[in-house]
Amino acid sequence: MSEPLPPNGRATLFVSRLAVSQFRSHAQTRLALDGRPVALHGPNGSGKTNLLEAVSLLSPGRGLRRAKAEELARSGVGAGWRVRAEVATPRGARAVALTGEPEGRRRVEIDDKAETQTALGEVAPMLWLTPAMDRLWIEGPEGRRRWLDRAALSFFPGHAEASLAYERAMRERNRLLRDGPNDPRWLDALEARMAEHGLAVARARDAAAARLRGAFENAKTLFPLAEIAIVGGMGSGLEKGARAAPGDGAQASGAMDDFRAALARSRREDAAAGRALTGPHRADLSAVFAPKGVDARLCSTGEQKALLISLTLANARALAADATAGAAPILLLDEVAAHLDPDRRAALYDEIDALGAQAWMTAAEPGLFDALGGRAQRFAMSDGPDGSVLEPCDA
Ligand SMILES: Nc1ncnc2c1ncn2[C@@H]1O[C@H](COP(=O)(O)OP(=O)(O)O)[C@@H](O)[C@H]1O
Ligand SMILES: [Mg+2]
Structure with missing residues (x-):
């Protein structure tokens, strides 16, 4: 010791x-x-x-x-x-x-x-780890999405606002699809808002994941390397848009148009399901315990905990090195x-x-x-x- x-x-x-x-x-x-x-x-x-x-x-x-x-x-x-x-x-x-x-x-x-x-x-x-999060890797995607959103929020304070705006537009669209009136212009407007804020959400998460990956490079840590990826929840167009370089407005706005068009196409299915079937609210976070190349879901409880600590420390290192957070x-x-x-x-x-x-x-x-x-x-x-x-x- x-x-x-x-x-x-x-x-x-x-x-x-x-x-x-x-x-x-x-x-x-x-x-x-x-x-x-x-x-x-x-x-x-x-x-x-x-x-x-x-x-x-x-x-x-x-x-x-x-x-x-x-x-x-x-x-x-x-x-x-x-x-x-x-x-x-x-x-x-x-x-x-x-x-x-x-x-x-x-x-x-x-x-x-x-x-x-x-x-x-x-x-x-602020970042936290609680005993309730011990089951993060084996439960449904909601907890992992929430973890990812806290990471994104730690780097980009505006992420909270974008997430709320996205959720609000989505809830209103869900309600409209369920209760009517079937007003295409109203739906168009809500889908435009979902696309705009949804892309912002996806981009912040993607950038946060990139920061976490960066914080594992040359890191002095005794905690295991985690290889993370954001999976599902978006059409490939939106995924590409999320990864667009900050200056690449064309890529981003193309992705936004694609997402909007996908939402317009899926009104009938979404109405039947009672919710939007695609979008960043369906994304998930996957992690591989790098020392063994094993998916976090399959790791031992101790390894799963070590992964979470490791990711939290990586997030903290990235923030400490971040010029804005400082x-x-x-x-x-x-x-x-x-x-x-x-x-x-x-x-x-x-x-x-x-x-x-x-x-x-x-x-x-x-x-x-x-x-x-x-x-x-x-x-x-x-x-x-x-x-x-x-x-x-x-x-
Ligand atoms: N709203 C509340 N009002 C009064 N006591 C509460 C309330 N919510 C929880 N507690 C009490 O707080 C205690 C648990 O505190 P907690 O901080 O979880 O303990 P620990 O030190 O084990 O972490 C319990 O005794 C519980 O009854
Ligand atoms: Mg306690």
Whole structure:
């Protein structure tokens, strides 16, 4: 096992303050942090994942549990939940606040100004790994698509907006095909929007996959190389369009026209199916565990987990090297340490340290963080009579 290194203190993107109130098991939890990783230990049910979930809400979407709005408020308390954070970024500090409102709405404020969910994507790229994702490679494509979309979002904050616009147009077309009126001009307009935003979605995913591949070249990592590909979901025209060079407008607009024409042709089948049968919403991500040349689906549970960690680290390396992002993302690694043997665990800590990422990590046993030494800020979580209690503790 390697000797712990001194803290590098290089993280330039990190949560510097966090205040969580009336959120799940947390009545009132406050933290002041520096850029080092955050190691949380405590027994099962003490509120570790809840705290990571609160942090995950600082990025667009429903957070790392994909929770329904009504699940987030602390039960038995009338007041709405609130997560406030100060985030240090390479472009200065940002204040982010999320508030659960009646009817399950979520209010977003950035620097005291009301903002949309998607605006959160501009503040802090964030990636996470949770125990629920252990089944990512063996379940249906939805989870893998979501993983790919988070990767795309980390590089291209506008991806959230394009995905939403695509989904909205598609839902409206589905409804029109189902309920009528059968108005070709209205359908034309919706299909034009699907084609425009669908191509943007496909291009962002494709570019993200290319960045991930690039991050494996000459990488210093003990985690296995993953060979990834985006499969299905698009006609070959759209696939070519997704790969068109940024300046190649003709290729891209040709792909858009092809997708639009394909949608117009498939109105009858789509109406019968109740949904659009082609488009980027049907894409999937495949991965091969390169050391053995085996598809991720067929790998052992441990290999599948190693692949996900490996891809997450690759994503983080790519962001750290990216001129626009300019920083490693915030990482939320829930119960990851426990599933690694000691050498791999030490390697994970070393790689996080080299990245300069504020990685939030949880474990039931404090000993799982031993190899971190003084490179992390440590906290003990326990389950008190008034909810989760967090206490700083020394290595
Ligand atoms: N809305 C809620 N209100 C109050 N407690 C909640 C709520 N949602 C979950 N909990 C409690 O949070 C605890 C689980 O916390 P969690 O963060 O998952 O624990 P762990 O430390 O094992 O990760 C459970 O005891 C659960 O009952
Ligand atoms: Mg947990």
